[in-house]
Amino acid sequence: MATPDFILELRKSIGHAPLWLIGVTAVVVRGDEALLVRRADNGNWSNVAGVVDPGEEPADAAAREILEESGIIAEVETLVGVFAHEPLQYANGDQAQYLDVLFRCRWVSGDPHPADGENTAAAWWPLDALPPLPGTHDERLWLAVAQSGPALFRRRDTPADTQA
Template sequence: MATPDFILALREKIGTAPLWLTGVTAVVLRGDDEVLMVQRADSGQWTPVTGIIDPGEEPADAAVREVLEESGIVAVAERLVKAHVLPPQQYDNGDRVQYLDLVFRLRWVSGDPHPADGENTQARWFRLDELPELRPTMVDRIAAARSHDERARFTEGGVARP
């Protein structure tokens, strides 16, 4: 995955020290029964589109931008559906990070999915009843986006809240 320039500049100053970053997961729905999924080039896993918010960028705009950059799909952000902290992680090069992930529900507007920027090997629509094997956290993000609850899900004191 391409590392944003602002993170490369930070890494020049702090080395591999932990960074707190804000990311987005963009769950793009087409109609009532399809979701956009991409197959990551780095792990081979299928996921909704994910990415890092640029400094000063509005989170919903970041979700829309990432979808267009990674899949060629034009979509509109409808609402924030989940906010959660991911576990700390360390990349192969030693860089340590932890993400605040903001999950957005997006509605497809136009375009046919394709791996547009090299971060993914495939991009396609899946019927919601025929999803590929997914990590539980991705299943939960899709479920949050499909929910008709107007409130975003979050965790408080280690306990998930609707």
């Protein structure tokens, strides 16, 4: 994932210190298929994901990331959930933690292709024949596909089987 300019500017002031960022994950569904992109940096297939720009609405960021990464026009259908990811450290020493806003999106038009250089491929995958997905991408995809009802919110003090 290319680092947005606003983060590069912040890093000039804060160095590698922890940075709290808002991210979006967009699960794009077309019938019984899901859109996945193959990342150029590590070769993993994943959902479309990216950082929300300052002042940008998260749903707009999801639609933008889908178009930028895959050339697909999609409509954001529903908020699936909001989740805090564990802190991480990149190879260059930068530390970050993401608040991820997960959306289910509906394909409108376009054929998937690696549109911005962040990915080497973009393709529709049958839901019953998905490739291995890294980290929580598998969980996020299935949460989005199964979503009905209110958005999900994790709470550290509530057992997982009672969260909604």
